[in-house]
Amino acid sequence: MATIKDVAKEAGVGLGTVSRVLNNHPSVSKDKRKKVLTAVKKLGFVPNEAARTLKTQTRQMVALLIPTTDNPYLSKIAYYVEEELFNRGYKMMLCNNHAQVDKELSYLTMLRRNKIAGIIGITYNDIESFIQTNIPIVSIDRNIGNDIPCVAADNLKGGEMACHVLLEKGCTKLAFLGDRTSKNSEVKERERGFLNAARERGFDVLNYSNIEVQGPLHEHSEFIDGFLDQMDEVDGVFCISDLLAAAFIKRARQRGYRIPDDLKVIGFDGIQDNSFFHPVLSTIRQPVEFICKRAVDILLQKIEDASFQTGKTLIPVAFVEGETT
């Protein structure tokens, strides 16, 4: 098999140039790039990573079952899970379940009949009964059952953190704004952490989260208005997600609140990668990359050793200061 040295020799360029072309580095002239790619083709050169793949011949497939990739937090999960699987020699099949039991069951049925090495899943549906425990599964964000390992951000600590930040910033009346997706999921811990920390420090919390919210977020104005109507003297709000925080801030501003002057708001997730769009939210950031790495790691351990057992793994979160506290 041709080596990178053979390619450099054939193309009449240095090793560094070949490497830069293979890594798509822009500082290579068109001419040299062409020479390298011609040599690669002529010699049938296969880069290192691909060569490693060839050794294992066919890679095994892992299915990622998530509601959608059309969401900034979940699309990051798809990205990092795929990256880690690839690095560990696996392929990833993407299964968007649209948060619908019907599609999810359909995928699970299909996965049972296909040769799937394992499943990594984020699901908010009651699908426990359909999961075949003979396929290794790792759950992200939700504790599905005793035998299925779960990897999640340390939501409890995140909730506590949000409370401490608001109190340190001088807030005296706190509120929690949640939504129904938090049910049956680790996400519920955010609420618990926030309420616990407030109670410990002697503060009451207006808890506005026991309402069933349907449909996409931009239709939540009635829900948010209901909260604003009850808010009274509240000066610090912890929202269960960044998107809900953003929707709430928009409506609160329309109703005359100045943020952060009158009202400080903290979200959860960390969906903003840049500071181009405002408000830049103050938020508890989920370490998506580590959550995914750990989930893949546990899944591969289960694939290699069916008797491998582990419970819930919590990954530390961090407060990121934005413009809203």
Place this chain on the structure above:
Amino acid sequence: MATIKDVAKEAGVGLGTVSRVLNNHPSVSKDKRKKVLTAVKKLGFVPNEAARTLKTQTRQMVALLIPTTDNPYLSKIAYYVEEELFNRGYKMMLCNNHAQVDKELSYLTMLRRNKIAGIIGITYNDIESFIQTNIPIVSIDRNIGNDIPCVAADNLKGGEMACHVLLEKGCTKLAFLGDRTSKNSEVKERERGFLNAARERGFDVLNYSNIEVQGPLHEHSEFIDGFLDQMDEVDGVFCISDLLAAAFIKRARQRGYRIPDDLKVIGFDGIQDNSFFHPVLSTIRQPVEFICKRAVDILLQKIEDASFQTGKTLIPVAFVEGETT
């Protein structure tokens, strides 16, 4: 095989309730939901969609080769391609290539050795030489070669549209701000459409796009500053992407420009799904859902009939008014 009626009878509920549980509709009591799921499990009921899957036994796999899903435009592509493939009875394997030739080649090598029905790809690398034409391929956004169908937004019309909007809004000195990813891709047509339309109407354009930009967008401040230094009397700017528009607007405001009063800015893509974050960009929106549907449609025609030929398919774009024009 048990039907939905059997499930309703076993659970002692109506057909509507079973359907609502399977579609995860929230207006079902916990008690009824549990009864339905118990009945589903007991009878081994498989929903319609899953039943359809069973008929075809094993679904074929299509690979989606894209730089990353950690980008709002590309994560939408992953979402819509998967959805359309699923509806048409196919599975999707996600291959993030990180815009690196090395990883892309590795994936292509792997795909050749696996049973893949076809590939849908967005690639900005020079990988033509590695593509095996015996696997059906459809390209999104980029014209890879004569034999490979390409589906793209009507970038040329989009560029023209941006020019007309800026002129109608009263701009008299126009500029185009591009970046290197536009090379070798349909994206280049945005520039051409904008320049053509301006020329036809007798306007000059300051074209600032022939610069090699490296690294993530937030590090582009030098590039953007270079443009701002040369801008002079420019009062209308068309940016090649929404993210570049957002980065440019941030820096322009820091340097004292009022947008849209002093300067009107149009982006391209349509990455904002809500109006929670500002600026809400005026932009030429790519109809991602139709691009993906069409790409899948063409790929499946090629899979079913190897002699099927089609060239470039352009999908119409639309101007969406935001806060920046």
